[in-house]
Amino acid sequence: MTSFGYFLSTEEFSPEQLLEQARLAQQAGFTHLAISDHFHPWNGAQGNSPFVWSMIGALSQVTDLPITTLVTCPTVRVHPAIVAQAAATSSVLTGGRFRLGVGTGEALNEHITGQAWPAFEVRAEMLDEAIQVIRQLFSGDEISHRGRFYTVENAKIYNPPEGDLPVYVSGFGPNAAALAGASGDGYVLMSPEPELVEAFRKAGGVGKPVIGGLKVCWDTDKARAVKTVTRLWPSSGMPGELSQILPTPAHFEQASALVTEEAMADKITCGDDPAAHADAIGAYVEAGFDEVYIAQIGQNYHGFFDFYAEHVLPRLQIQQGAVR
Numbered sequence: 001m002t003s004f005g006y007f008l009s010t011e012e013f014s015p016e017q018l019l020e021q022a023r024l025a026q027q028a029g030f031t032h033l034a035i036s037d038h039f040h041p042w043n044g045a046q047g048n049s050p051f052v053w054s055m056i057g058a059l060s061q062v063t064d065l066p067i068t069t070l071v072t073c074p075t076v077r078v079h080p081a082i083v084a085q086a087a088a089t090s091s092v093l094t095g096g097r098f099r100l101g102v103g104t105g106e107a108l109n110e111h112i113t114g115q116a117w118p119a120f121e122v123r124a125e126m127l128d129e130a131i132q133v134i135r136q137l138f139s140g141d142e143i144s145h146r147g148r149f150y151t152v153e154n155a156k157i158y159n160p161p162e163g164d165l166p167v168y169v170s171g172f173g174p175n176a177a178a179l180a181g182a183s184g185d186g187y188v189l190m191s192p193e194p195e196l197v198e199a200f201r202k203a204g205g206v207g208k209p210v211i212g213g214l215k216v217c218w219d220t221d222k223a224r225a226v227k228t229v230t231r232l233w234p235s236s237g238m239p240g241e242l243s244q245i246l247p248t249p250a251h252f253e254q255a256s257a258l259v260t261e262e263a264m265a266d267k268i269t270c271g272d273d274p275a276a277h278a279d280a281i282g283a284y285v286e287a288g289f290d291e292v293y294i295a296q297i298g299q300n301y302h303g304f305f306d307f308y309a310e311h312v313l314p315r316l317q318i319q320q321g322a323v324r
Helices: 015-028 052-059 080-093 107-113 120-138 174-183 194-205 222-232 249-256 261-267 274-286 301-323
Strands: 003-008 033-035 067-069 098-102 143-146 151-155 167-170 186-188 210-217 291-296
Touching: 003 015, 015 033, 015 052, 015 301, 033 052, 052 067, 052 080, 080 098, 080 120, 098 120, 120 143, 120 151, 120 167, 120 174, 167 174, 174 186, 174 194, 186 194, 194 210, 210 222, 210 274, 222 261, 274 291, 274 301, 291 301
Parallel strands: 003 033, 003 291, 033 067, 067 098, 098 167, 167 186, 186 210, 210 291
Antiparallel strands: 143 151
């Protein structure tokens, strides 16, 4: 059975709001939390970018829901050995309820240290090696590693993870899905594409979880919700690889001028129709996802949680019961 979690958007909300959302999510009946890992927001209108590892430490003190990063890039901005230490500490603080989601990243966040932004093929190789380094360090043993991209000397994590700490790999195409199947303990996919789920399974993902997420905008006025998503998340309507290669929020704002309200209305579920929200989430269930994370766009998140607790989550549970 698919479980439903809440997605904490560090790009859009302040640290205090994210902590409040985590508490409200648990009260509303969401069973998991996911959190994004960004250095920059996608645009200036979003206006936030708290440090994810500080947020996870704080979240561990206000909720006992499992937490997953969706996703961390452990290759350019931060060395994988440091990511391993941060993830291990997160596991300890959450009593083993933390999972590390990783991906090849975006120039928006990773170029800030002045390094060149590699092509996808190179980034995929970097990610594969980074995962190897992270897993070795999770053992708690002292390790040294000399690879194509990373060197680690005499490193040991003295507070290793509590139990197994899964590493879920993000991927948005067939090659990335295959990498996730071969290297990951699970697959992260942000669109309900059954063919990519199948590619993941064929590449070694049988029996491993598939998790994903979507954005919605609850509002009693659908037209107002469409304007909200167009202002805050036009990046969701950008085609191809733009989101991976544009380097600054200003560049995203320039490209966003091409995104229309009509396009966003087709892309993101807006308004207060329970069936529309349940159908958008149900597409992930039908595609074979094990966990689906929903993010509310805009400041009406108190109404969102009330709406989902009363109308959407019960409907989803009934639908799943009917399918079984």
